[in-house]
Amino acid sequence: GDQLKNLEERKIYKYVGQDFQCWVIKDEVLPQHSGYEILCDEINRESLLRYVHSNLDTFNVHFIGSEAFDKIRIEFGEPVFPNEINDAFNPYEVNLIKYVSFTKGCYIGQEVIARLDTYEKVKFDFNGFIFERDYNFEDKVIYRKNGSPAGELTSKTYSLKLKSPVAIGILSRKLVSEDLKDLYVKENSELIKIEKTKLPMIDL
Template sequence: MPLRYFIKNAGLINAAGTEAIDFLNRMSTNDLRKFGADEFRKTVLTTDKGRIVDLVNVLNTKEGVIILTSGDFQDKVISHLEKYIIMDDVSLKKSDRNYVMISIFTEDPVKTGKDLFETEINKGRVCLINNEDFLFTDEFRVMTLNIVCRSENLLKYKSILKDIKEIDSDEYDYFRIESGIPEGKNELNENINPVECGLERYISFKKGCYIGQEVIARLDSQSKIPKQMVKLTPEGQVFCEDKIYDDQNSECGFISSVAEMNNKFLSLGFIRSTNLDFERHYSTENKNGKIKLNILKIN
């Protein structure tokens, strides 16, 4: 796979206080208890009903604990977390600087990091580069090397990446959907729980309580996931929020993301587990008429 990269806004929250890590451990799905300096963890913030607030990266740096949110979710995340701060020694502050994330898609993020920045970066570690920006790898669905930098430093990194193709938002959306990556308000919202969109790897079923834990644990123990995220190849133009119907014409889901490339549409959607069968036929209906949907499993 040739190297490519995409730039998007990154939300950054500084979490200060001696109990910041412990607090975030109690607020989110992943186990943050054994969390050393210069490490990062992906974790899901959920409501008390087990629905997604955001999928975040927590960076435990020497400069302090940093929460990386989806692009413009900082205010939403702070509002959610501050409801639960009572006696905890923790404070949250949205960064007064603008940040972007440069995601480099590569089969070997460690080698790419060494080639570009002469930096040894290991899985689960975060490196400080240029004394103010961050570098770390990600393995969710696709192998990625991420640079989180101040907006004013972007041109410097684009110069370093001059021999790598930058993809635009349409190309990125198609690639993201093709890879089965849930993102932003489309899939990471309070209508969805983490298990429904494939975030199980960021859920600890062994640690203690966290907000939403009871609901998520019950879904896991009973193996009763209400709906599941699938990939769709529509045979025509479709739109976000279009309803999905099974071969008995029963409404059973909805489309959450849509991308088009070379007149081919690709989508992510959610189908109720009781209606999901990869051998069945599905369709949607919009202003373009009735459109057949081919569904695929997300690996």
Template sequence: MDTHTTPLIEYLESLGYKVELNNGDSVAKNYDNTNEAMNSLYDGIGLRNISHSGILELRGNDSVEFIHRIATNDVKNLPKEGIAETIFTTEKGRIIDYTTLLNFESHQLLITSADFRNKIVSWLNKYIITDDVKVAVTEKKYYIFELLGPQAESFATLICGNIANQIQPNTFKIIHTEGMLFFLAKIKDIKGRIKFWTISDEDNARRLTKYIVDNKGIFNFNFIGEDVYNSYRIEQGIPATPYELNDEVNPHEAGLMDAVSSLKGCYIGQEVIARLETYDKVQKLLSGVEFTEPPLPESIFVLLDNEGKEAGNVTSYVNSLKFKKYIGLAYIRKNFLEPDMKLIAKDQFHRTLPVEVKSLPFKK
């Protein structure tokens, strides 16, 4: 979805929005407000444009049942205005993508990662045989903004009125206020915290964004670019595609079992995922690492112990904006997961750096 020249993007650029095109999608890298934005994520409210996500529209009488049958979560009885997070996995129980399903009754939206949108479309079409399901990749039809931070609920009430308080977690409602029309979704995220999405067309997204800026009041509010969010998500231990979520790991390892139903029966990959839990076969888990020296950019690290035995691999790292040190996420074998255990990170050029294992989320 190339939104670079839309009025919404032009308005955001006037506020300091720095746009980059990634596979044709407009991605907000930063807003020239790095320190203020990070402070808002921890102590206030941040607004992040996630319209570059994959936004698939599902239509047909069998759509919800179809998703229920092939993905990990129980969505068979997902009510109108209900939301469920579910994972698509391969036959071997490996992650294809972590997605969010919203039920509008007449149709559904499936929100995927930007990285694996096309893979999900191919996966869905592979299994649609006689089902009444039509999958469409939307282009410039829906715009999604994410409100996150400890003041998210209070801020949503300021913008939308008391209806924001009445919305239950993992549901959404239509909002008509100040001449604007949009959907407000209240979502419990991977870490169990509440965040909000606004979903609308481009014109309402632009007007809503301007309304938020004009009426933020005393709230600690800032726009959140992807550079700032990437630091925040690593600090909080939030896995993301294609780094932590890909077809080399399973939901157990990624800590995503809340999006996996153990009661609903078969889905693609179910037997492998169930066996891993039943027989305690999960070998590695997502954890944190702290670098004691700055790593070189674009290094790919394998983790070793002092005897040269492989302990895991680093998936993401960043010079943390909050903690002012280099930290990362890594899949580490369970026998190396003692806090502060010292390991060696070896890159693709055989350069080595000392690291320490840290629990998630990171703390000072």
């Protein structure tokens, strides 16, 4: 417990226990909420979970289910694999640029990210969206009023706090203010209005 509190932020620490080893990073795990990211391989996963579960009071944590986690992370705009973290989007477009080093050399994708930064070629921004009503989420394209694509939704859930279906996704930087007033998704041939909103959508 106390050892974790004293960790330096954004620095990776290796922990070796009797039954497992892992890496711990103290970071902002949700916007404006600091916490810890724990990384381990599949071999160590079960031993790590058993250790944390048997020391819940020490670490002052609780386990939640996957559905609850998905709701929270969408409301806060946290990307996950494979919805947002994939080959289709770069770190700029899904709010992961803080994890990219511009000083460390020779890693895969470094030149691409450097060019995007230098020449301001990022095409999309990551946003939250609130729906006029729910829909089947089969067509994930965000449309302008004229029917042309404006972006793409990546994850969707129902927010109990906002009492509305919500989603996260990418939106073209070329949109003007008039475009933002009329954004839609399609269910079959019907247009359903959506509204761009800031991230995080809620506060804990």
